[in-house]
Amino acid sequence: MTDPALPPADDPVAIAAALVRCESVTPAEGGALALLEPLLAGAGFACTRVDRGGVANLFARFGPKGHPRSFGFNGHTDVVPPGDAAAWRAPPFAGLLADGRLWGRGAADMKSGVAAFVAAAIARVRAAPPAGAILIALTGDEEGRAEDGTRALLDWMAETGERMTVCLVGEPTCPERLGDTIKIGRRGAMTVHVTATGRQGHAAYPERARNPVAALARLVARLDALALDSGSAHFGPSTLAATGFDTANPAANVIPRTCRAMVNIRFSDLQTPAGIVARLEAEAAAVTAATGVAFDFAAEVSGRAFLTPPGPFVDLVAGAVRAETGIAPVLSTSGGTSDARFLAGHCPVLEFGLVGATMHQTDESVAVDDIRGLARVYRRILDDFFAGWKPGAGGRGSGPDPRISGAGRSGPPDQGLVVSARRHPPSGPHP
Numbered sequence: 187m188t189d190p191a192l193p194p195a196d197d198p199v200a201i202a203a204a205l206v207r208c209e210s211v212t213p214a215e216g217g218a219l220a221l222l223e224p225l226l227a228g229a230g231f232a233c234t235r236v237d238r239g240g241v242a243n244l245f246a247r248f249g250p251k252g253h254p255r256s257f258g259f260n261g262h263t264d265v266v267p268p269g270d271a272a273a274w275r276a277p278p279f280a281g282l283l284a285d286g287r288l289w290g291r292g293a294a295d296m297k298s299g300v301a302a303f304v305a306a307a308i309a310r311v312r313a314a315p316p317a318g319a320i321l322i323a324l325t326g327d328e329e330g331r332a333e334d335g336t337r338a339l340l341d342w343m344a345e346t347g348e349r350m351t352v353c354l355v356g357e358p359t360c361p362e363r364l365g366d367t368i369k370i371g372r373r374g375a376m377t378v379h380v381t382a383t384g385r386q387g388h389a390a391y392p393e394r395a396r397n398p399v400a401a402l403a404r405l406v407a408r409l410d411a412l413a414l415d416s417g418s419a420h421f422g423p424s425t426l427a428a429t430g431f432d433t434a435n436p437a438a439n440v441i442p443r444t445c446r447a448m449v450n451i452r453f454s455d456l457q458t459p460a461g462i463v464a465r466l467e468a469e470a471a472a473v474t475a476a477t478g479v480a481f482d483f484a485a486e487v488s489g490r491a492f493l494t495p496p497g498p499f500v501d502l503v504a505g506a507v508r509a510e511t512g513i514a515p516v517l518s519t520s521g522g523t524s525d526a527r528f529l530a531g532h533c534p535v536l537e538f539g540l541v542g543a544t545m546h547q548t549d550e551s552v553a554v555d556d557i558r559g560l561a562r563v564y565r566r567i568l569d570d571f572f573a574g575w576k577p578g579a580g581g582r583g584s585g586p587d588p589r590i591s592g593a594g595r596s597g598p599p600d601q602g603l604v605v606s607a608r609r610h611p612p613s614g615p616h617p
């Protein structure tokens with residue numbers, strides 16, 4: 187039954203190293219899901235490939251479909267390109283184990299996280315089949331457009347009646363030490379393309395033209411000074427950054443008719459995309475009144491802000507982190523976007539994983555001890571979940587569960603937890 191070419195199913199380090207050896211740069215599958223599928227199937231997981239649009243995805247379930255106690259893990263096996271491979275200390279897809287670390291593209295983001303939860307889930311079902319189900323949703327399209335990855339898995343789950351009670355994403359969340367940070371939400375992200383339209387004219391006769399370049403510069407300066415909000419209980423202030431300004435005009439003596447700018451906005455749970463666009467339009471109206479230049483806005487929303495507020499699910503994960511690492515994790519909403527934004531529409535979602543300091547860098551690496559430590563955290567989360575955790579009202583801020591906060595813990599579950607989006611520099615895995 188055991189394929190000698192496969193890593194041992196209960197060894198997260200061996201699985202992680204084998205995954206790093208798969209050249210799965212988005213959207214290439216690279217053999218990564220093909221490696222995991224027989225490991226999971228061999229442990230009794232029902233596996234289904236949910237490929238869409240040229241992207242490989244894998245769904246695995248141990249236990250009955252639709253069980254009200256279904257723990258979900260989500261992760262991705264695709265990686266960003268290695269860049270200049272010659273600049274690495276070892277080839278980026280060699281999966282080198284040296285100096286107590288696993289080296290290679292994807293070691294941190296996030297093949298070791300995937301390996302840790304796969305190994306933990308397999309070890310759990312072998313030790314004691316859970317009274318419920320363990321679901322594992324793996325995608326090969328997180329670093330790319332993310333259209334046919336976790337979204338495809340969620341679409342397929344909705345069609346076939348698969349359901350997670352809660353979901354833990356294994357992205358690297360810790361800035362410095364394993365255990366220091368759990369992500370309980372993420373800011374929303376959107377890009378707004380602004381087009382200024384004036385009247386073309388000769389640069390020697392500016393009074394006969396309406397200059398969109400100067401007007402757009404005024405607008406961008408106003409937007410740059412705009413305070414959208416000052417943050418909320420779990421989020422830092424929303425931010426706006428001008429990221430592009432372009433006339434595409436090669437003629438120095440022509441005032442062009444149009445000019446374009448781009449602003450990228452990361453927003454708290456106090457904002458909606460429509461509300462933000464309305465704010466930008468109000469600023470634009472003031473500039474139009476002064477200049478006669480018109481502005482159009484086109485918004486691209488990458489994700490809305492979401493939050494799984496402190497409550498039973500946060501207590502479950504934070505308790506396991508503290509028990510295994512001795513660290514009281516910060517509850518953070520910092521960083522960029524992740525696939526958690528899609529999962530948040532399905533069930534309460536949290537993110538916890540390795541130290542992400544080297545992700546997307548040359549010589550990406552993680553400590554081998556951390557991979558094993560993370561697998562122990564995941565195993566404890568599963569054990570506690572099936573031992574007595576109650577989802578309650580979906581786990582969304584329904585208050586501490588007495589069965590979680592009770593015996594066997596060193597203190598009340600909220601002790602030592604710091605809720606902050608402001609104290610930490612952005613540390614999320616993705617821009």
Ligand SMILES: [Zn+2]
Nearest residue numbers: 295296357615
């Ligand atoms: Zn990632």
